[in-house]
């Protein structure tokens with residue numbers, strides 16, 4: 001057996017039980033291919049599993065399964081597909097449709113990680129495959145803090161690829177049984193390893209967008225299958241009608257493109273009024289706000305706090321981390337809080353996640369109200 005890979009050694013987590021297999025989630029892409037190949041090369045018993053999420057669509061669910069099966073055949077390791085279409089339908093598609101219909105912009109990826117990938121995959125791996133751990137090709141790091149006895153989530157070494165934002169909703173149990181073999185390396189190193197291992201997935205292009213969007217062309221086209229058009233007015237803040245739309249679900253706070261109204265200065269979506277079925281637009285400065293409420297909090301690297309906490313926060317994936325004070329709700333300090341930004345923020349969007357950090361360490365996150 002070769003020494004533990006860097007990610008596992010540096011995580012100072014309790015020792016892994018090497019007699020049980022590690023179940024690796026495979027999308028058919030290069031990242032998960034390298035994750036399984038490197039664990040396998042280091043002598044860990046591995047099983048590849050693809051969750052079948054959508055009918056015949058999506059990177060993972062058409063050619064992805066074939067690529068993953070071929071990879072496991074080449075490595076000589078077991079491979080399985082788990083039909084997860086029902087849980088994906090109820091937890092992601094229904095969640096998106098309900099959210100967009102209610103005038104918010106839900107974030108499917110963190111919900112998918114918690115409710116579709118990590119929860120069910122771990123449960124299946126433990127109950128049916130005799131495994132104790134799962135692994136994925138996510139770029140993030142898990143460390144065990146023996147003083148606080150908590151599993152901590154850290155940003156990936158490769159900041160451009162860092163996916164910790166999408167993982168903020170994982171539980172301590174998920175983190176305790178998950179490995180991220182790519183967290184300590186760059187994407188360029190992953191690609192080099194894919195060539196070294198001679199993986200046929202080495203040259204596969206990077207996914208550019210949400211898997212649902214890649215499968216359907218755009219979010220608008222995806223939603224059109226579920227939400228019928230409903231014409232309404234586009235108004236300015238004084239209520240003056242500037243134009244018309246085909247459904248508020250096609251708009252998101254802070255959106256500029258696609259409003260279709262000529263004006264002296266660029267117009268942005270400021271609010272979506274479901275009662276009046278109106279899209280309210282205005283100048284960019286009006287789309288900034290100094291604070292927001294956050295609900296459904298999940299505390300990751302530290303236990304819930306009951307006092308104001310200075311943090312840096314991201315209000316969307318890849319947005320610049322910005323200083324803020326998190327003020328727990330006095331009545332529900334564990335699940336609700338207010339974020340007061342040091343500088344007003346543009347495009348604070350209900351339904352998206354606010355995720356707060358202490359430097360590289362992800363402390364927690366929640367859904368913007």
Ligand SMILES: Nc1ncnc2c1ncn2[C@@H]1O[C@H](COP(=O)(O)OP(=O)(O)OP(=O)(O)O)[C@@H](O)[C@H]1O
Nearest residue numbers: 025026027029030031032050051060136137138207
């Ligand atoms: N359908 C799936 N079944 C099992 N695991 C999956 C599936 N889709 C994604 N994963 C796991 O989640 C990780 C992150 O998924 P994401 O969609 O962000 O893909 P990615 O960063 O493009 O990675 P990859 O190159 O492996 O596709 C993947 O590396 C893989 O381990």
